[in-house]
Amino acid sequence: MASSSSHEKKAQDDEATGGWRPFLRRNQRHLAAIATLVMIALFGAAIFQLTAEVQYDDVVSALAATSWRSVAAAVLFTGVSFLALTFYDVGALDYVKRKLPYADVALTAACAYAVGNTAGFGPLSGGAIRYRSYSRLGLEPEEIARVIAFVTLAFGLGLAAVACLSLLAVGEYVAPLTGIGAFWLRTIALVVLAGLLVTLVAARSGHEVSIGRLTLRLPDSATSSRQFLITAVDLAASATVLYVLLPAGTIGWPAFLAIYCVAVGLGVLSHVPAGLGVFETVIVATLGHAADVDAVLGALVLYRVIYHVLPLLIAIVVIVGMEVRQLAGHPVASSLRRAGGRMAPLLFATLALVLALMLVLSSVTPTPDENLAFLANYVPLPIVEGAHFLASLLGLVLVIVARGLALRLDGAWWGSVVIAAAALLLSLVKAVALGEAGMLAFFLVALLASRRLFIRPASLFGQALTPPWLTALGVLCFGAFVVLLFVYRDVEYSHELWWQFEFSAEAPRGLRALLGVTIGASAVAIWSLMRPATSAIAPASDEDMERAIAIVEAQDMSDANLVRMGDKSIMFSADGRAFIMYGRWARSWIALFDPVGPLDAWPDLVWQFIETARANGCRPVFYQVSPRGLAHYADAGLRAFRLGELAEVDLTRFDMKGGKWATLRHQVSRGQRDGLEFIVVEPADVSAILPELAAVSDAWLDHHSAREKSFSLGAFDPEYLVTQPVAILKHEGRIVAFANVLVTAAREEGSVDLMRFSPDAPRGAMDFLFARLMEHLKAQGYRRFNLGMAPLSGMSSRRTAPVWDRAGRTFYEHGERFYNFKGLRAFKSKFHPHWQPRYLVASGGLNPILALMDATFLIGGGLKGVIKK
Known part of the structure; x- marks a missing residue:
């Protein structure tokens, strides 16, 4: 029996191995977070330089000057865009040959894009929404992965096609804005379009297309054309949302569409959450010469609110409305309510991040003069200063609590309610910020209406923030710093600023708020990264x-x-x-x-x-x-990856009659002729035959050059064997094979664990043993027999299957030198079982691969045990 202490010692030795590659593997998520923050800092510096001549008051004036007609048009086109987005998922489900009610698909897709567009990083992404929702609606993990891949690829190819077509039409208008000649812009566009066209023609009937060593099965022409149309409508509508908010006559719509597509594409490629800063930099850099930069910035702020925040609020309103059972009597509404309950925590977490950003940014931006004058008459200065500082810290805490909301923690719900109520009061005290207070009130009411969704009794303070959430903290601090520099760029810095306390001293107030947020975020990050792990796991008493x-x-x-x-x-x-x-x-x-x-x-x-x-x-x-x-597992944010298939025999129908059982009947008849005798030894009598069983086990291990396994398999341990019945085969009065039988008092299912036989046992002895054991269990009233798992069996061979499945299928086909994959499945197939999938569940990235390696070593007792089988 392998011991936990030996496992842990081996693990510690592995972790002590030096080298830069192990370092990169261990810290890849933290390094990726650092790279993201560096990129945000670079784009922040770029946009700060691009707006060198812009004043904060000018941006506020530009916002105020935007007509309600433009805002209404932007809202309308946002609706058109999100309607088009729902058909990405419809097409993807059609491609994987699954049919779901449009209402469920539309709600899932809309929520996925509302979260993905606004937050845009791992734990809060469209993929997480789809996984939670579609797993509840009956899709298998492989199908969900293909849906996500289809949606991503369809958008990427459509984005490239629309951008290139726009460049062909308006290259001469875009060229001065990009610094690339119109000829070269059109040449690049033609090359990309030609590649897309060739691929589309080659796959017009769903044929496979090879690009180097990569082989893909692309959708047929009808599917591709439909998805291109959907992408064109989506991009045209979303681009128009920003276009109608810009000053009239800034640029022609076709040219703007090309610029918008480039900005969106760079934002996606940057992997920065929601493309924050990247998208704005591209728009300002290309349009800054054609319009006042303050008007462009004002339009960008409104665009973020209308196209990103508004859909999120609407999604929450819809789900909360279903949660309070206003429509629960209708079957469709009931189905939507169940699906919405799975997605609501991620929606609330995303809104919490938006509110956290709002609280922090409002603390580093000036309060309108009329509001300050009102406060000066009724509120003492120390209270205003304290409210300002505390509101910024509450924004920081709300980021931390947001993770708990995504994970449905009851502590996070209580924390969010308290923070929202306190921040609402502080927003009124510090600046009479009615819009800010309204958003917090909305959040508070929505939380109260959805109390039953947050029921996990876990400690909020015991949660360690993962790298994506630490990245969110970094984005918050960087964003606040850039905004502070932009707003007060004309204020000359001096140490005395920190100690100025006046109603009109806005810059000092913002500096103190930023310092508090930065110190708090740094403390949280250091604690999450450096806190020691608790003691090792203890064996069962x-x-x-x-x-x-x-x-x-x-x-x-x-x-x-x-x-x-x-x-x-x-x-x-x-x-x-x-x-x-x-x-x-x-x-x-x-x-x-x-x-x-x-x-x-x-x-x-x-x-x-x-x-x-x-x-x-x-x-x-x-x-x-x-x-x-x-x-x-999906509700907890984990993903499933197929391991293989489990073979299960329906004992109520097990009867070795008919043509399909001819081979097994032959083996049983042969065993009878060879004089095999089948006996089930009850637990109380197993001790008496342990020496004979040990001899068979030792001979089997020696013959196969194998060693005992552990964890998912039993080992030859006398204390273990005497707890359950043992099926034995005797030949000429001597035990030549045995299998310990696993059963429960429920008498529903039986299975075996150890299966050992002597090298001199008659051929087909194990077939005989299994057949007789199934007959015995059937007679005892058991309904099914578990034959165990066939590793890597059932992996999808489709070219559109996830990489995990394709790698597993390849190893299944060509890995016989390492493990008898096909032989094991062939043995189980003799009993005509029903095959059921079995999965490995872990978080994303490289975690599934590392987890599978660790599980393999745990079962085998280390690298030596794996090599020796």
Whole structure:
């Protein structure tokens, strides 16, 4: 039996290995966050230089001068754009041959784009929304991954095509703005369009297209044309949102469309959240010579509010409206309400980030003179100064709380309610900011109406911020710094500014607010990055084992008996009705199977395991889980990756009659002729035959040059074997094969773990043993037999399948020298089972690959055990 201490020592040795490549692998997420912040800083410096002649008051005046007719037109075109966006998902679902009600698809797509456009980073992205929603609507993880890939590719190709067509029409107008000659702009556009056209023609009937070593199956011409039309409508409408907000006559619409497409494309490629700063820099750089920069900046601010924030608010209104059951009596509304409940936490988290940015930026920008005059008459200066400073800190705290909202923490809900109420009061006290107060009031009411969605009893203060959330803190600080420099660029800096306390001293007030936010963000980041991990996991105690076995006996999951091995730690649910068995290797906490216990106890237990693993500085992993638990893992922000398929035989229909059972009947008849005798030994009598079983096991291990495994497989441990029945085969009075039988008191499912046979056992002995065991269990009233998993089986071979599936399929086809993948599936197929997918669940990026490696080492007992099989 492998020990946890040896695993942890090996993990520590691996972590101690030097070299820059291991360093990059361990810290890639933090390095990516740093790169993002550097890029934001560079674009912030660029836009600061581009607006050197612009005054803050001029931008405010330009905003105020925007006509309500322009605002109404922008809102209308925003609606057109989002309507077009819903058809990306419709087309993607059609491509993967899945049909869902349009109302569910439209709500999912609209929420995905509202979140993705506004937040635009990993934990709060369109992909996370789609995964949570579509997993609830019955799509498999591979199908959701293909939907996300289709939507991303369709938008990218459509964006390139629309931009190039625009450049062909108006190249001479765009050239002066970009610094590239019209001829070269058109040449580049023609090359790109030619490549797209060739690809489209080659794939006109859904044919595969090879580009170097990469092979893709692109959509047929009808699908491609439809998606191009959708993209054209979307981009034209979204570009028009900004165009109608610009001063009349700034630039022609076709030329602006080309510039807009380039700005959007650069924003996407930069990987900066929502393209913040990148998009603005491109627009200002290209339009700054054709219009007043202050008017362009004012239009950009309104564009962000109308096209990014407004859809988010509308999505929350719709979901909250369903949450208060205004329409719950209608079947369609009921379906939408269930889907909306899965997406609401991410919507609230995104709005929390928007409000956090609003609170911080309002603290570094001036208060209107008339508001200051009003405050001076009724509010003492110390209270105004304190409210100003505290409001900025509440904005920082709201970023931290936003992560808890995305994860549905009850503590985050309470924290958000308190912060929103306090910030609402402070916004009135510091600046009589009615718009700011209105947004906070909306947030507060929406939270109160959605209380039941935030039920996870986890500690908000125990959460470590991940690199994307630390990046959000960095964006907040950088953004506030750039805005502060822009607003007070004419104020000469001096140390005395920090100590000026007057109603008219706006710059000192902004400096102090920025300092408080920066110090607070730095403290949070240092704590998240440097806090020590808690102690190593403890093995299960005897009392824990007794409790877990009692739960197993009441369930119908026979594989859960692997907890009897005692080589795994156990985590119980708060009410003690369910448990997770798990182990650790390197930085992975790996849970074996779904939680064991009633289904209603799964969500909280899954969440408890995930947060405990993260609190220990490790990645949470679930190994060999079933489809029925995927929605719970998706709710916690994890992704599913297919591991293989589990073979399950319906014992109620198991009968070796008919043509398809001819081969198995032949093996059974042959075993009878060879004199094989099948016996099921009850647990109380297993001790008497342990020496014979040990001899068979040792011979089997020696013959296969193998060693004992652990974790997901049992080992030959006498204390383990005597807990369950053992099926044996005798030949000439001697035991030549055996398998320990895993069953529970529910008498629903049976399976086997150890399967060992002597090298001199008659040929086909294991076929005989399995057939007789299934007959025996059927006679005992069991309904199904679990034949175990066939690794990498069932991986999609489609060229549009996710990379994970294609890599697994390749290894399945060509990896026989490492593992008998095809032979194992062929053996199980003799019993004509029903194949069910099994998954590895982890967070995105490289985590699934690292998690699978750690699980493999945990099962094999290290690299040596894996190599020796």
